[in-house]
Amino acid sequence: MSKNYLSLPITRVVKNKVSQENDNVVQEVPITIFLNDKEFVTLLCSPQYLKELAVGFLCSEGILLDPSDLYHLSVNEEEGIINVRAAAGQAEKQFMKRYITSCCGRGRSSFYFINDARSMSKVNNSIRITPQQIWKLTTKLEEKSALFRQTGGVHNAALCTPDEVILFFEDIGRHNAVDKINGYCFLNNIELQDKIMVFSGRISSEILIKVAKMKIPIIVSRSAPTVLAVNMAKELGITVVGFARGNRLNIYTNPQRIAV
Amino acid sequence: MSKNYLSLPITRVVKNKVSQENDNVVQEVPITIFLNDKEFVTLLCSPQYLKELAVGFLCSEGILLDPSDLYHLSVNEEEGIINVRAAAGQAEKQFMKRYITSCCGRGRSSFYFINDARSMSKVNNSIRITPQQIWKLTTKLEEKSALFRQTGGVHNAALCTPDEVILFFEDIGRHNAVDKINGYCFLNNIELQDKIMVFSGRISSEILIKVAKMKIPIIVSRSAPTVLAVNMAKELGITVVGFARGNRLNIYTNPQRIAV
Numbered sequence: 001m002s003k004n005y006l007s008l009p010i011t012r013v014v015k016n017k018v019s020q021e022n023d024n025v026v027q028e029v030p031i032t033i034f035l036n037d038k039e040f041v042t043l044l045c046s047p048q049y050l051k052e053l054a055v056g057f058l059c060s061e062g063i064l065l066d067p068s069d070l071y072h073l074s075v076n077e078e079e080g081i082i083n084v085r086a087a088a089g090q091a092e093k094q095f096m097k098r099y100i101t102s103c104c105g106r107g108r109s110s111f112y113f114i115n116d117a118r119s120m121s122k123v124n125n126s127i128r129i130t131p132q133q134i135w136k137l138t139t140k141l142e143e144k145s146a147l148f149r150q151t152g153g154v155h156n157a158a159l160c161t162p163d164e165v166i167l168f169f170e171d172i173g174r175h176n177a178v179d180k181i182n183g184y185c186f187l188n189n190i191e192l193q194d195k196i197m198v199f200s201g202r203i204s205s206e207i208l209i210k211v212a213k214m215k216i217p218i219i220v221s222r223s224a225p226t227v228l229a230v231n232m233a234k235e236l237g238i239t240v241v242g243f244a245r246g247n248r249l250n251i252y253t254n255p256q257r258i259a260v
Numbered sequence: 261m262s263k264n265y266l267s268l269p270i271t272r273v274v275k276n277k278v279s280q281e282n283d284n285v286v287q288e289v290p291i292t293i294f295l296n297d298k299e300f301v302t303l304l305c306s307p308q309y310l311k312e313l314a315v316g317f318l319c320s321e322g323i324l325l326d327p328s329d330l331y332h333l334s335v336n337e338e339e340g341i342i343n344v345r346a347a348a349g350q351a352e353k354q355f356m357k358r359y360i361t362s363c364c365g366r367g368r369s370s371f372y373f374i375n376d377a378r379s380m381s382k383v384n385n386s387i388r389i390t391p392q393q394i395w396k397l398t399t400k401l402e403e404k405s406a407l408f409r410q411t412g413g414v415h416n417a418a419l420c421t422p423d424e425v426i427l428f429f430e431d432i433g434r435h436n437a438v439d440k441i442n443g444y445c446f447l448n449n450i451e452l453q454d455k456i457m458v459f460s461g462r463i464s465s466e467i468l469i470k471v472a473k474m475k476i477p478i479i480v481s482r483s484a485p486t487v488l489a490v491n492m493a494k495e496l497g498i499t500v501v502g503f504a505r506g507n508r509l510n511i512y513t514n515p516q517r518i519a520v
Binding site for chain 2: 005006008010011012013014015018023025026027028029030044131151152153172202204205206223224225226227228229230243247248249250251252255258260
């Protein structure tokens with residue numbers, strides 16, 4: 001497995017002091033997914049858990065719906081290529097269509113993509129968590145973020161029960177960290193509907209859509225949500241908690257799941 | 261012009277204290293660009309300077325090369341639609357091709373996209389700046405970041421001379437803030453080759469490519485670069501300065517432009 005960072009020579013300046021040093025710089029690699037022998041997408045990511053990333057991305061895009069849909073997957077780390085054989089068909093065509101018309105962004109109303117709207121339904125799970133439990137989880141996440149402390153360049157995402165971090169991924173891409181969780185759970189049959197996503201980055205509409213498709217009822221971030229994400233979360237029954245740091249947090253939607 | 265944020269009702273928890281308050285939450289809007297009557301791309305962005313965003317994005321993608329290429333542009337803010345008439349032709353087809361094969365990411369080697377490699381050349385400008393001048397600029401940027409302080413949700417990018425901030429844009433998308441600078445300069449004939457880009461976000465390969473296409477010789481960030489961006493900057497002759505905060509900074513490439 002590739003290292004997440006490289007040591008590079010830099011010139012460091014502190015006040016009037018100039019020194020030649022080595023600094024850990026975070027890796028960024030382009031990975032191209034081939035689906036059924038066709039070039040499908042290229043993602044820029046941290047070079048770990050590439051299998052989980054590819055599977056999670058394909059789940060999030062509606063290509064993989066059930067473990068039986070995945071026939072074969074091979075990772076060529078050196079060339080940055082992942083070959084996937086899967087039961088695709090309709091979803092594959094929709095993906096291409098969506099990305100031709102709306103690449104790197106989404107449509108115009110709250111449910112901007114027909115494909116997304118069709119594949120999402122309201123999350124009804126009644127799991128509850130206290131603010132104290134949330135702060136314990138965010139503290140654990142910060143302790144685990146060794147890479148961030150080394151390079152200052154990655155986001156992390158964790159899948160948690162109210163009391164434990166059960167999965168943790170770091171990536172230079174906010175979306176990739178979430179996709180890696182999705183992929184790992186798909187490959188290992190881990191139930192998502194009673195879990196909490198704890199996330200380091202901003203909760204944008206694209207992150208909210210991924211969480212909604214995973215049917216995760218609560219997303220917690222140390223950062224801010226956007227208005228669009230908040231509006232979607234309301235419609236989808238997802239609890240959004242932002243600015244969860246130290247002993248503070250803001251509940252933006254569906255506060256019934258936070259036991260205050 | 262739409263506001264960059266909305267006041268939304270939230271539940272705030274601080275230790276054991278629970279209160280119902282209003283909080284400023286950052287806006288995120290989907291904007292679809294139609295190029296010569298064809299749906300071209302949808303961007304998620306802050307709802308300001310949409311004209312500059314569209315023009316900057318089209319510059320960055322090689323669609324607009326010269327002011328005479330732009331025939332007409334109209335913004336329908338309410339519907340989130342921008343109509344552009346421009347001399348496109350070959351570049352338009354290349355964009356579609358690139359985005360079909362590599363949406364939301366890029367290829368596999370340092371110069372992963374043929375289109376990008378073709379449109380970039382080495383930056384030779386010999387502009388110099390001192391660390392003290394850099395720290396003055398980053399301090400000014402922080403003072404200007406009122407929206408960030410209100411919502412915690414945006415990135416900013418500034419175009420500077422060694423002594424002054426001459427342009428400043430904020431956006432929920434890192435790429436958009438840079439595209440808005442590019443668009444403004446294209447529309448107002450502002451020279452870029454003797455300027456410095458000061459940026460709040462991580463310097464990824466995609467940001468570096470945008471800066472390289474603008475021929476800006478120095479990019480400064482309060483955050484970290486990636487290894488891929490550092491490697492590209494070396495090849496392209498661009499100076500990368502990271503972690504520029506307070507009285508510290510790291511020079512990753514082409515240190516000859518930093519007068520220490």
